[in-house]
Amino acid sequence: MSEQKNRILKISILRFDPHDPDDVPHMETFEVEEAPGMTLFVVLNEIREHHDNSLKFDFVCRAGICGSCSMLVNGRPTLACRTLTKKLDEHITLAPLPLFELIGDLSVYTGKWMRGLNERLETWIHDKANELNVDALEERMEPELADEIYELDRCVECGCCVAGCGTIQMRENFVGAVGLNKVARYHLDPRDKRSDEEYYELIGDEDGVFGCMTLLGCEDVCPKDLPLQSKIAYMRRLMLKTALKN
Amino acid sequence: MKVVYTDVLIIGGGLAGLRVATGVKERGHDAVVLTLVPPKRSHSAAAQGGMQASLANSTMGEGDNEDVHFADTIKGSDWGADQVVARMFTHCAPKAIRELAHWGVPWTRVKKGDRTAIINAKKVTITEKEEAHGLITARDFGGTKKWRTCYTSDGTGHSMLFAMDNKAHEDKVEIHERLEAISLIHENGRCFGAVARNLMSGELVAYVSKATTIATGGYGRIYSVSTNAIICQGIGQAIALETGVATLGNMEAIQFHPTAIVPVGILTTEGCRGDGGLLLDKDGYRFMPDYEPEKKELASRDVVSRRMTEHMRKGKGVKSRYGDHLWLDITILGREHIEKNLREVKEICENFLGIDPAEEWIPVRPTQHYSMGGIRTKYTGESQTLKGLYSCGEAACWDMHGFNRLGGNSVSETVVSGMLVAEYISDYLESDESHLTIHSAVIEQFVHKEQEKLEALLTNENGEDAYVLRRRMEEIMMEKVGIFRNGKDLKEAVDELEELYMRSKNIEVFRSKSRAANPALENAYRTQKMLKVALCVAYGALERTESRGAHSREDYPERDDVNWLKRTITSWPNEEDTLPTITYEQIDIESMEMPPGFRGYGKDLTIRNEKSQKRQEEVDAIIQKLQAEGKDRFEIQEALMPFRDKLPKKYQGKNARLGENV
Numbered sequence: 012m013s014e015q016k017n018r019i020l021k022i023s024i025l026r027f028d029p030h031d032p033d034d035v036p037h038m039e040t041f042e043v044e045e046a047p048g049m050t051l052f053v054v055l056n057e058i059r060e061h062h063d064n065s066l067k068f069d070f071v072c073r074a075g076i077c078g079s080c081s082m083l084v085n086g087r088p089t090l091a092c093r094t095l096t097k098k099l100d101e102h103i104t105l106a107p108l109p110l111f112e113l114i115g116d117l118s119v120y121t122g123k124w125m126r127g128l129n130e131r132l133e134t135w136i137h138d139k140a141n142e143l144n145v146d147a148l149e150e151r152m153e154p155e156l157a158d159e160i161y162e163l164d165r166c167v168e169c170g171c172c173v174a175g176c177g178t179i180q181m182r183e184n185f186v187g188a189v190g191l192n193k194v195a196r197y198h199l200d201p202r203d204k205r206s207d208e209e210y211y212e213l214i215g216d217e218d219g220v221f222g223c224m225t226l227l228g229c230e231d232v233c234p235k236d237l238p239l240q241s242k243i244a245y246m247r248r249l250m251l252k253t254a255l256k257n
Numbered sequence: 258m259k260v261v262y263t264d265v266l267i268i269g270g271g272l273a274g275l276r277v278a279t280g281v282k283e284r285g286h287d288a289v290v291l292t293l294v295p296p297k298r299s300h301s302a303a304a305q306g307g308m309q310a311s312l313a314n315s316t317m318g319e320g321d322n323e324d325v326h327f328a329d330t331i332k333g334s335d336w337g338a339d340q341v342v343a344r345m346f347t348h349c350a351p352k353a354i355r356e357l358a359h360w361g362v363p364w365t366r367v368k369k370g371d372r373t374a375i376i377n378a379k380k381v382t383i384t385e386k387e388e389a390h391g392l393i394t395a396r397d398f399g400g401t402k403k404w405r406t407c408y409t410s411d412g413t414g415h416s417m418l419f420a421m422d423n424k425a426h427e428d429k430v431e432i433h434e435r436l437e438a439i440s441l442i443h444e445n446g447r448c449f450g451a452v453a454r455n456l457m458s459g460e461l462v463a464y465v466s467k468a469t470t471i472a473t474g475g476y477g478r479i480y481s482v483s484t485n486a487i488i489c490q491g492i493g494q495a496i497a498l499e500t501g502v503a504t505l506g507n508m509e510a511i512q513f514h515p516t517a518i519v520p521v522g523i524l525t526t527e528g529c530r531g532d533g534g535l536l537l538d539k540d541g542y543r544f545m546p547d548y549e550p551e552k553k554e555l556a557s558r559d560v561v562s563r564r565m566t567e568h569m570r571k572g573k574g575v576k577s578r579y580g581d582h583l584w585l586d587i588t589i590l591g592r593e594h595i596e597k598n599l600r601e602v603k604e605i606c607e608n609f610l611g612i613d614p615a616e617e618w619i620p621v622r623p624t625q626h627y628s629m630g631g632i633r634t635k636y637t638g639e640s641q642t643l644k645g646l647y648s649c650g651e652a653a654c655w656d657m658h659g660f661n662r663l664g665g666n667s668v669s670e671t672v673v674s675g676m677l678v679a680e681y682i683s684d685y686l687e688s689d690e691s692h693l694t695i696h697s698a699v700i701e702q703f704v705h706k707e708q709e710k711l712e713a714l715l716t717n718e719n720g721e722d723a724y725v726l727r728r729r730m731e732e733i734m735m736e737k738v739g740i741f742r743n744g745k746d747l748k749e750a751v752d753e754l755e756e757l758y759m760r761s762k763n764i765e766v767f768r769s770k771s772r773a774a775n776p777a778l779e780n781a782y783r784t785q786k787m788l789k790v791a792l793c794v795a796y797g798a799l800e801r802t803e804s805r806g807a808h809s810r811e812d813y814p815e816r817d818d819v820n821w822l823k824r825t826i827t828s829w830p831n832e833e834d835t836l837p838t839i840t841y842e843q844i845d846i847e848s849m850e851m852p853p854g855f856r857g858y859g860k861d862l863t864i865r866n867e868k869s870q871k872r873q874e875e876v877d878a879i880i881q882k883l884q885a886e887g888k889d890r891f892e893i894q895e896a897l898m899p900f901r902d903k904l905p906k907k908y909q910g911k912n913a914r915l916g917e918n919v
Contacts (some may be wrong), residue, residue, distance in 0.1 A: 030458070030773035038493065047578070048520065060724050064777035065769035073488045073610055074523040076601065077298040091606035114457050115774045122434045123296030126426070135423040136361045143359045145352035146910040148919065151391030152366055160363035161409050164416055168297055202361060
């Protein structure tokens with residue numbers, strides 16, 4: 012079998028260094044020879060190491076687990092580390108994830124946004140009355156319920172759903188699918204003792220579940236295939252019921 | 258100069274660091290966590306298969322308890338571990354997992370009744386007890402007597418880390434993201450915090466603290482192929498080393514995980530084999546039973562990795578453009594099982610290999626995975642030599658893993674050591690010793706020194722390219738300080754690494770001159786630090802002329818309990834040194850609960866220490882006597898090797914299990 016000649020990829024990157032007063036956002040194109048099994052993780056490191064060592068981007072696990080490397084690949088939010096170049100045309104456009112604070116080039120400050128969200132929605136178990144005895148048997152949980160909670164717990168806070176959201180473009184305080192999924196996750200969890208009314212306080216408005224225009228870009232781009240559509244619909248019905256009840 | 262004062266500075270926002278933070282907060286102390294990345298993106302998230310804790314809920318875990326977990330851990334360590342620390346750990350693991358359950362981890366649960374499992378390539382039916390229904394279940398992992406590894410599908414680390422970070426939010430722990438500690442502030446044998454660089458603005462900040470904790474994980478990235486996240490570069494160990502006062506322990510003890518995918522080195526969990534997956538060679542032949550008839554694919558990690566390498570050396574590997582590999586076959590587990598319990602593995606196979614692991618075999622080979630070595634500490638997590646400096650998790654060597662860690666014991670260690678060290682630090686903070694006694698001028702000097710080093714990197718001319726040095730270091734570590742080691746290669750490795758280290762003093766950051774966010778500058782100073790860490794590993798490996806656990810010398814195949822039952826202690830006393838200084842710490846057989854014996858893999862190649870036999874007789878006599886007197890297992894253990902008094906009071910209680918202490 013003769014080796015096929017490798018493609019020369021043209022990688023166009025939207026670049027900008029906010030710390031450099033002379034810089035303006037601009038596209039820059041690099042040429043990289045494709046290799047078998049090449050991912051955008053490999054491509055970007057190669058550019059940094061051999062073409063421009065000032066190029067900024069974020070990778071941590073490089074295995075699709077940690078959610079650090081979301082960016083726009085040909086305009087679509089996704090995890091760069093697990094994007095194989097062979098699935099793309101030879102001309103690839105990369106841009107930073109919109110809506111998040113830009114650190115530079117492809118690096119954005121998703122951590123700050125997500126921390127704000129977690130603090131706002133209080134994404135932790137609320138159960139002050141139940142003091143833990145570390146020596147005692149754990150509380151029981153139905154196996155199927157544990158699996159269902161894990162299903163929603165798989166969110167990696169990558170921000171793709173936020174970048175793919177139509178609502179948030181107009182309503183900057185919108186909690187996004189990531190936020191609504193988290194509320195659905197805690198609502199499902201019997202260990203969290205918050206009432207429906209308390210959840211209503213968190214998301215029962217237009218920055219919460221009633222703001223969603225059901226364009227569902229979130230579900231299309233979620234790299235973990237979370238059931239965002241059904242969970243948003245479920246939370247909306249529940250919050251509506253809660254509103255009517257009161 | 259920006260200075261931030263706090264009670265406890267915690268460097269690293271993974272499971273161990275966050276657990277320390279919430280622990281000291283609970284005791285009423287202030288804490289600041291410095292982290293390179295948002296905590297939820299830490300490498301803890303990548304732990305897939307599970308956390309060991311001897312809950313004994315599932316049928317296959319029946320009869321499990323702290324004693325069995327302890328014995329597995331000590332055997333696994335090839336008797337290198339500190340047995341008191343291992344006891345403290347196995348005692349607290351059930352508490353840590355129950356705490357995490359309370360904080361929201363959706364642990365996979367026992368379902369009563371019959372279920373099918375694959376054991377030794379055969380379908381078997383396991384009947385789960387009615388009374389265990391809804392309690393936390395466990396899967397099988399390598400090197401363990403019982404099914405003890407608790408999990409949430411194969412995203413265990415992710416779920417644990419999210420619960421832990423959310424708990425930290427709840428407790429209002431201050432988290433400073435994208436801040437990198439680049440040197441420790443210390444004076445007269447006492448640590449007072451760290452100089453940190455803001456990775457967004459480039460600003461240097463002095464964090465001044467009564468206690469400082471390094472929880473930065475391992476140093477796998479000194480190798481060119483590693484399962485570790487790219488941030489696991491050993492910078493925490495390096496800044497400790499650079500104090501010239503703190504010491505590192507057993508740096509040469511490096512674990513290679515049997516099943517990382519080829520070529521990118523991403524992990525597929527040991528749970529694949531725990532759940533019944535097989536290792537096959539180029540002929541589709543299951544070779545592990547030939548080498549290890551008893552444990553087969555579920556021998557300890559170091560053993561499986563060596564056997565795979567041996568088998569490939571016999572020409573049985575699958576040839577590929579990226580070198581030889583073997584196959585991991587999980588197709589026999591069935592699609593349903595894979596999609597429920599091994600879904601991260603499935604995603605990884607789809608995204609990085611373009612295969613469906615329910616239909617096709619996975620190309621794997623042993624790959625650098627874990628650092629047993631780290632900052633040498635007492636059981637309290639405090640450095641043996643630098644007061645006020647603490648370390649825990651993979652960053653530390655306190656030392657529960659010895660020369661080989663069992664799968665499932667690492668995430669478990671993060672939270673257990675975190676919860677314990679938080680208490681010891683709090684005790685220290687509540688004593689008079691903890692007062693800050695450092696002059697602001699000294700703090701300023703430390704900041705100034707770092708500033709100068711960074712300026713030099715940016716303004717050097719005709720200097721070295723950091724990437725060239727770093728790539729060469731990574732290759733040397735792969736080729737010469739790998740799974741099998743020998744004196745000639747190790748000597749060459751040390752010599753060349755030393756030369757690279759000397760060249761690294763003259764690194765120049767080409768082109769990219771920004772003082773703010775600047776990946777080239779970061780790579781430059783990290784490369785200098787990584788070379789020191791690499792030298793500690795290679796030099797320690799060269800000097801240790803025996804084979805123990807994951808440290809396997811072809812020229813010294815025996816485990817030598819006469820000369821080498823000791824820990825390697827590495828330090829860097831003078832800045833001008835070009836090699837670390839190595840000393841040793843004896844491991845005392847006479848106080849062991851479990852004296853050195855045969856691990857049960859392959860041929861017994863132990864050079865026995867006569868004290869082992871003597872201690873074993875003592876231990877046997879004590880057990881026999883106390884059993885005759887009707888003492889229970891706790892009383893007997895206490896007589897052999899007391900440890901409970903070392904634990905914080907709140908964690909001294911006995912663990913409840915079905916049928917025990919309930």
